[in-house]
Structure formats: C-alpha cells, structure tokens
Amino acid sequence: MTLINGDASEKEQYEVIVVGTGVSGIYQLHKLRELGVSVLALEAGSDVGGTWYWNRYPGARFDSESYSYGYSFSEELLAEWDWKERFSGQPENLRYLQHVADRFDLREDIRFDTRVRSCVFDDVTNKWEVEAEDGFRVECQILITAIGILSKPLIPEYPGMENFDGPSFHTAQWPSEGVDFDGKRVAVIGTGATAVQLIQEVAKSAEHLTIFQRSPNWCAPLHNGPISEEEMSSIKNRYEDIFEACKSSFAGFIHTSDSRKALDVTAAERNEFYEELYASPGFGIWMGNFRDVLVDEEANKTLSEFVERKIRERVNNPDIAEKLIPKDHGFGTRRVPMETRYYEVYNQENVMLVDLNETPIEAVTTRGIETTKHNYDFDLVIYATGFDAVMGPFNSIDFVGANGKLLREKWSSGPRTFLGMSVSGFPNMFTLVGPHNASTFCNQPRCIEQNVEWVSDFVAYFFKNRISRVEASEIAENSWTEHVHESVSRLLMSKTDSWFMGVNKNIVGREEKNFMLYAGGFPGYTQRCNDIASNGYEGFNLS
Numbered sequence: 378m379t380l381i382n383g384d385a386s387e388k389e390q391y392e393v394i395v396v397g398t399g400v401s402g403i404y405q406l407h408k409l410r411e412l413g414v415s416v417l418a419l420e421a422g423s424d425v426g427g428t429w430y431w432n433r434y435p436g437a438r439f440d441s442e443s444y445s446y447g448y449s450f451s452e453e454l455l456a457e458w459d460w461k462e463r464f465s466g467q468p469e470n471l472r473y474l475q476h477v478a479d480r481f482d483l484r485e486d487i488r489f490d491t492r493v494r495s496c497v498f499d500d501v502t503n504k505w506e507v508e509a510e511d512g513f514r515v516e517c518q519i520l521i522t523a524i525g526i527l528s529k530p531l532i533p534e535y536p537g538m539e540n541f542d543g544p545s546f547h548t549a550q551w552p553s554e555g556v557d558f559d560g561k562r563v564a565v566i567g568t569g570a571t572a573v574q575l576i577q578e579v580a581k582s583a584e585h586l587t588i589f590q591r592s593p594n595w596c597a598p599l600h601n602g603p604i605s606e607e608e609m610s611s612i613k614n615r616y617e618d619i620f621e622a623c624k625s626s627f628a629g630f631i632h633t634s635d636s637r638k639a640l641d642v643t644a645a646e647r648n649e650f651y652e653e654l655y656a657s658p659g660f661g662i663w664m665g666n667f668r669d670v671l672v673d674e675e676a677n678k679t680l681s682e683f684v685e686r687k688i689r690e691r692v693n694n695p696d697i698a699e700k701l702i703p704k705d706h707g708f709g710t711r712r713v714p715m716e717t718r719y720y721e722v723y724n725q726e727n728v729m730l731v732d733l734n735e736t737p738i739e740a741v742t743t744r745g746i747e748t749t750k751h752n753y754d755f756d757l758v759i760y761a762t763g764f765d766a767v768m769g770p771f772n773s774i775d776f777v778g779a780n781g782k783l784l785r786e787k788w789s790s791g792p793r794t795f796l797g798m799s800v801s802g803f804p805n806m807f808t809l810v811g812p813h814n815a816s817t818f819c820n821q822p823r824c825i826e827q828n829v830e831w832v833s834d835f836v837a838y839f840f841k842n843r844i845s846r847v848e849a850s851e852i853a854e855n856s857w858t859e860h861v862h863e864s865v866s867r868l869l870m871s872k873t874d875s876w877f878m879g880v881n882k883n884i885v886g887r888e889e890k891n892f893m894l895y896a897g898g899f900p901g902y903t904q905r906c907n908d909i910a911s912n913g914y915e916g917f918n919l920s
C-alpha cells in the first residue's frame with residue numbers, strides 16, 4: 378500500500394481492490410495475496426461471510442451438499458474442517474467462512490464496515506478511484522467486484538408500513554441478536570426459497586403464523602441429516618472425485634442429469650424414478666432428473682403432476698393444497714425451494730395461508746396487515762420478499778467507466794458483458810459472479826473458484842506484462858450477450874417469470890423477461906474461459 382500525500386485528497390493506493398468478502402471475495406483476496414500483489418478488500422458488513430453473514434434467519438442453510446460447497450483449493454482446509462450436517466445451517470456456514478479468513482490471515486487486508494458508494498475510472502491514469510459511504514477513498518489499478526447477485530434486499534412498499542407498532546424486517550436484515558417467536562403472532566410475506574426455509578422454523582414455536590402468498594412455488598424435500606465421523610472421513614477420502622464430478626456437471630452440483638428422457642420410458646418407470654428422486658437428498662430431483670424435463674413441456678408436465686400428487690398427499694385440506702400448487706409454471710422452471718415438512722406446516726392449527734391473489738394487501742396498520750377482506754393483528758411482520766436480484770448490487774454503486782459512462786445506464790436495457798466477468802467501456806474491472814456469468818446458475822463455490830482462478834491468472838499476466846489497460850471488446854461483448862440469450866432459449870425457464878429472467882413485480886420497468894444468468898453449463902463455460910486465456914486473452918483489448 379502506498380499513501381498519496383495531499384491534505385484533503387489523501388488516499389491509499391493498491392494494485393487491486395476487491396469489493397465484498399463473501400465466498401468469492403474471500404478466495405479472491407487469498408489468491409491475490411499468494412500472487413504477492415498489494416490488495417485491499419472492502420466489506421460493507423462487520424465481518425466476512427456475505428450471504429451467510431446477512432441471512433441469519435432461522436432455517437437458512439445450504440441447498441447444496443455441504444461437502445460440495447466448501448472451498449476445494451486447500452488440502453489442509455479440506456482435511457481440518459468437518460461438516461456436521463448434510464446441508465449445513467447458517468451459523469456453521471458463517472463459522473466456516475470466518476475460519477477460512479482466520480486460517481489464511483485475511484482480516485488484516487480487509488476494511489470492514491465499508492460500504493462502497495462509487496468507483497470512478499480515470500482515463501488518464503487508467504486507475505479506479507473507489508469511495509466508500511464513510512468518505513474512505515482508495516485508488517487501484519484493477520477493480521474486482523465480489524458483491525453477489527442476491528445482496529440487495531427488497532421490501533415492497535405498502536401504505537402505512539412505517540406505522541406498524543411491532544418489529545418488522547427483511548429476512549436478509551435479520552437482527553443479529555435473534556428473534557423469539559414464542560407466544561407471538563407472526564406474519565411472513567412471500568413463499569420463495571427463503572420463506573420456505575423460514576416458515577418451517579417459525580411454525581414450530583409461534584403462537585400463530587400467517588403466510589401471505591402471491592405465487593406458490595414447486596418445493597421438494599431436502600432430506601437433511603447429520604454427517605457422522607465415519608461418513609466425514611470417507612468424504613475426505615473422496616474429495617478429489619467429488620470436486621471432479623462437480624466440475625463436469627452442468628451446474629457444479631454432485632447431481633448430473635439422467636441420460637434417459639422422461640417420455641422414452643414407461644409411466645411406471647418414470648414414476649419409480651421420480652419416487653426415488655423425491656426420497657433422495659438435495660437437488661437431484663431438479664438437477665439429476667431425466668434430461669428432457671427442463672426443456673420439453675410434455676416431459677416437464679409428467680414431473681409437475683408427480684409433485685402435485687405429493688403436495689395433495691401431504692396437505693390435509695384440499696383447498697389449501699390447491700392454493701399451494703403452481704398453475705403458471707412447471708417444476709424446476711423457477712428456483713426450487715428445498716423443504717423439510719414445509720407442506721405439513723399447513724396442517725397445523727396455528728398456521729394460516731392467505732392467498733394474495735384473492736385478497737391483496739391494501740395497507741400495513743399499527744396493529745398488522747389489512748387485506749381487501751380482513752384486518753390481521755400481528756406482533757411481528759417478516760418480509761421474505763426477495764431481492765433486487767443480479768442488477769441491484771451493481772446499480773447500488775456508481776460505477777463510472779471510460780468517458781464518464783455509468784454502468785447502470787449502459788445496462789438500462791439489461792446486462793451486456795463478456796463472460797459475465799468484464800464489461801466493454803469499464804476497463805481494468807472484473808465482476809466475479811457478475812450477470813451472465815456461469816456462477817449465477819451454479820453450486821456457487823464451484824464456479825466461484827473457477828472465476829477467481831481465471832481472474833487471478835489474468836492479474837498475474839497483467840502485472841508481468843506491464844499492461845496498463847484491459848477492456849473487453851465490443852465485438853466480444855456482443856457475441857457473448859447473444860450467446861447468453863441463446864443458451865436459455867431452449868430451456869423452459871425462459872418462458873417463466875422469475876428473478877432468473879430478470880422479472881420483478883416490485884420494480885417498475887422489470888416486467889419483461891431479460892435473462893440475467895448464464896445457462897450454457899459450467900464445463901462449457903470453463904472451456905471457453907480457458908481457450909480465451911490460451912489465445913492471449915482473445916476478445917480483450919490490452920494496452
């Protein structure tokens with residue numbers, strides 16, 4: 378670190394700044410330190426962890442098998458860390474990331490409680506000036522964002538919200554001291570992956586729980602359970618194979634799709650396979666199913682009908698079951714929430730479902746929530762209403778690129794990137810888990826390691842070759858953006874409204890589908906990135 382002198386304009390200088398210390402920022406910082414470049418990471422929270430730092434709601438846990446989620450880059454780390462549950466919970470996940478930060482001595486290069494406000498590129502010096510909300514300013518040659526895609530919580534605006542007498546908060550802004558539901562009348566708004574995890578926990582102790590649902594989702598059983606010492610030691614012996622399997626799977630999970638098509642087998646065989654998947658842990662039913670269920674409407678219908686039967690079997694009241702069954706999209710075409718006795722919650726005396734399509738919320742009152750039909754009294758209102766996904770975190774910072782161009786203006790009609798890691802007009806900047814990056818539709822740490830290693834190789838190349846400016850070419854960006862949209866067009870998810878498709882009913886201008894992720898598969902993406910690097914970073918303008 379160098380300090381540039383000069384009274385009010387005094388600012389630190391680093392070769393690289395990393396914004397964010399979640400799963401991607403932690404590893405990026407570690408890799409850059411290994412390379413020996415001067416680096417500082419800026420973190421909005423008071424500790425590392427990102428997603429697992431902010432999302433402390435009860436029930437928050439991995440939907441990926443724990444042993445497939447941890448970092449794979451260090452044999453020592455793999456050997457010393459024992460996962461306790463098949464799908465580990467938030468407290469342990471945060472402890473793990475804190476352990477990684479301590480083990481690799483990363484904290485000394487992190488400035489906590491530092492929320493970045495702006496990043497401005499200087500066309501003359503080819504440097505970025507980064508400014509935080511507390512006035513901290515720093516300059517760097519390379520800027521790496523590790524800000525996540527689900528880090529900007531969104532609470533809908535209801536009239537009167539500020540008047541509610543009790544506590545109310547978003548799931549991603551959960552009070553760190555915890556929340557006691559005992560004897561409380563609780564409202565949960567939303568039924569996405571977060572709400573489904575939360576609801577099954579709140580229902581255990583709340584005096585009464587009211588769930589406000591706008592759109593039901595197709596949920597599937599998680600089948601969590603403890604990992605015994607013997608099992609953990611066997612996992613440790615198989616780590617290499619496990620990570621290899623993830624690398625060759627479409628989305629970085631241990632689950633790979635079945636080579637058969639649903640429509641090529643008999644109804645009995647199909648049903649048997651669906652039963653097997655429904656009884657198995659994790660995302661197998663989504664990622665390890667017949668290879669046509671996510672691309673062919675007829676095949677998908679057979680799976681949706683199977684899950685529909687399961688919902689009807691598990692929910693006692695047929696009217697409630699009916700409301701919990703999605704009618705506007707097929708299984709797996711939106712993110713599948715994973716559950717543990719979620720559907721059985723609706724059989725409990727202390728739980729009620731309010732269908733917002735029949736009775737929309739009109740206002741929040743001092744005592745609770747008013748719909749078009751009823752006034753409900755609550756002690757606590759929880760917004761599990763999701764995020765300004767993908768674009769939100771980028772739009773929250775003023776990224777000003779070459780010629781004073783604002784990133785949010787450039788992306789006003791949707792993201793345009795090269796590999797989801799670089800943006801034309803924004804030199805010397807890399808976006809880990811950026812829009813249109815394979816890690817957005819992935820068992821994230823697996824794709825994050827690929828992102829970080831690729832970017833780190835580039836950073837080494839940049840300094841070794843005394844490059845001062847790197848920028849994706851417009852041609853490369855156009856061709857990647859076209860490829861991204863093409864990659865999703867064959868999937869049924871492209872026909873369904875969801876945050877994957879950039880639709881958010883709470884944000885004006887986000888009514889139309891505009892794909893935010895990358896659905897061309899992790900192995901193909903890795904190959905493409907590697908080919909580009911081997912060809913001297915083809916598609917980038919270097920000077």
Ligand code: NAP
Pocket residue numbers: 437438439440441527533566567568569570571572574589590591592712733761762763764876882883
């Ligand atoms: P989400 O999937 O966007 O769900 C938000 C929920 O709130 C939806 O049910 C939505 O209904 C509802 N909602 C939003 N605005 C509303 C309004 N004005 N009135 C009524 N209802 C409203 O958000 P999320 O559940 O937080 O999950 C986001 C993503 O985080 C997931 O898809 C997943 O990728 C990730 N996640 C991961 C894990 C894990 O890995 N273990 C756990 C949780 C979440 P509509 O559908 O009608 O908009």
